[in-house]
Amino acid sequence: MTTTAVPAGIDRTSTRNTGVLVAFTAVTNLADGVTKVVLPLMATALTSSPLQISAVGLTLTLPWLLVALHVGVLVDRVDRRRLLWVANGMRLVVVGWLLTAAAAGTTSLPLLYAGGLTLGVAEVIALTSAGALVPDAVAPAGRERANTWVAGAETVCNEFCGPFVGGLLVAAGASVALGATAAAYVIGIGVLVFLVGRFRVARTGDRGATSVHGDIAEGLKVLWRSQVLRLMALVLTVLCACWGAWLALMPLIATTTMGLDPRGYGFVLSALGVGGLVGALTVRPLNRLLGRRTVMFVDLVGTLAMVAVPVLTTNAVAVGAAAFFGGLGGTLWTVNSRTITQLLVEPEMMGRFSAALRLFSWGAMPVGAALVGVLAEWFGFRVAFAVFALATLALIVPFLRTFTPAVLNRIYTRTDA
Numbered sequence: 318m319t320t321t322a323v324p325a326g327i328d329r330t331s332t333r334n335t336g337v338l339v340a341f342t343a344v345t346n347l348a349d350g351v352t353k354v355v356l357p358l359m360a361t362a363l364t365s366s367p368l369q370i371s372a373v374g375l376t377l378t379l380p381w382l383l384v385a386l387h388v389g390v391l392v393d394r395v396d397r398r399r400l401l402w403v404a405n406g407m408r409l410v411v412v413g414w415l416l417t418a419a420a421a422g423t424t425s426l427p428l429l430y431a432g433g434l435t436l437g438v439a440e441v442i443a444l445t446s447a448g449a450l451v452p453d454a455v456a457p458a459g460r461e462r463a464n465t466w467v468a469g470a471e472t473v474c475n476e477f478c479g480p481f482v483g484g485l486l487v488a489a490g491a492s493v494a495l496g497a498t499a500a501a502y503v504i505g506i507g508v509l510v511f512l513v514g515r516f517r518v519a520r521t522g523d524r525g526a527t528s529v530h531g532d533i534a535e536g537l538k539v540l541w542r543s544q545v546l547r548l549m550a551l552v553l554t555v556l557c558a559c560w561g562a563w564l565a566l567m568p569l570i571a572t573t574t575m576g577l578d579p580r581g582y583g584f585v586l587s588a589l590g591v592g593g594l595v596g597a598l599t600v601r602p603l604n605r606l607l608g609r610r611t612v613m614f615v616d617l618v619g620t621l622a623m624v625a626v627p628v629l630t631t632n633a634v635a636v637g638a639a640a641f642f643g644g645l646g647g648t649l650w651t652v653n654s655r656t657i658t659q660l661l662v663e664p665e666m667m668g669r670f671s672a673a674l675r676l677f678s679w680g681a682m683p684v685g686a687a688l689v690g691v692l693a694e695w696f697g698f699r700v701a702f703a704v705f706a707l708a709t710l711a712l713i714v715p716f717l718r719t720f721t722p723a724v725l726n727r728i729y730t731r732t733d734a
Contacts, residue, residue, distance in 0.1 A: 350479010389672025469597025536669025592644025619646025
């Protein structure tokens with residue numbers, strides 16, 4: 318069977334859907350980035366306990382460990398666009414609830430924890446649904462382009478613009494920040510109306526009724542049986558743990574050992590987003606020039622630099638440069654790994670597989686944050702970061718042995734590519 322050209326009509330539909338997905342991703346991730354700043358800052362007005370304040374941030378990521386696999390089953394059973402609407406509806410309810418409490422002066426830590434958990438669940442639903450929806454909305458020939466811009470929007474808006482805008486809005490008041498966030502979620506709901514296509518996947522074969530746990534097991538089997546997908550999960554688990562560790566410990570290092578004020582730390586943190594933007598702009602030409610294997614390897618090198626440089630120096634320029642390369646590599650990996658996943662995983666399994674993969678990757682971020690805190694408390698931050706640097710180094714040989722040019726060539730020359 319030979320690969321046929323994609324009809325022009327599908328190209329136009331793919332282009333439109335790509336624009337819609339990028340717009341939705343940008344506006345909702347911008348809002349998510351704002352809430353990740355607003356909620357912990359609201360907690361600082363209620364308590365000075367580092368544990369209680371950090372617990373607010375933990376609630377936003379903990380749902381990846383708690384509900385990701387079950388959400389994956391839901392994504393493969395229900396219309397994926399409707400789930401995106403549900404997720405944004407949940408976000409609106411929570412933000413409205415917090416906005417009312419802030420205006421009435423009745424904000425409390427239990428309220429922030431409950432709101433954070435609900436927003437975290439909504440994020441699991443939204444990101445899993447959006448990732449599974451790409452093969453339904455975009456023709457194979459346009460998926461690399463779609464993945465590039467969606468990943469770029471996620472990185473820049475969630476990690477750079479969102480926190481920056483959140484800081485500015487909080488300065489005007491928590492109510493202003495929450496109101497702007499609610500408006501962004503409303504825009505996201507409206508944008509999805511312009512998607513063209515059918516977004517509930519019909520299962521193939523005579524499967525009959527299956528249990529939730531049976532569906533979860535199928536998603537895990539797809540990940541485990543493929544050496545490439547299994548290695549991707551391992552790499553992402555370690556690298557996301559490194560990111561969780563860096564994000565958890567760097568604020569303390571920046572404002573104490575490095576002697577930076579909050580604005581200086583903000584510039585160091587923004588280097589992640591700038592690197593992600595550069596990655597989104599350059600990933601396609603770099604793929605053609607250097608090959609996908611080399612481009613994906615940049616993520617290992619960038620994350621290694623991000624956690625290794627603070628071991629060697631606390632110079633702000635050096636730490637910021639390492640963060641830039643970490644953000645660059647993260648986007649380069651994300652774009653290529655999503656394209657590989659969409660070629661290897663059947664559409665009807667995308668929800669469950671994506672949820673399983675994110676369980677290991679995104680779920681590793683709070684684990685990394687907790688582990689680096691313990692190591693830093695006992696041995697100091699240099700030893701703590703050195704442990705994560707060694708874990709990243711240990712990935713290099715398995716990656717090079719698995720992601721060979723021959724393996725990648727077979728993936729990208731499949732008849733459905």
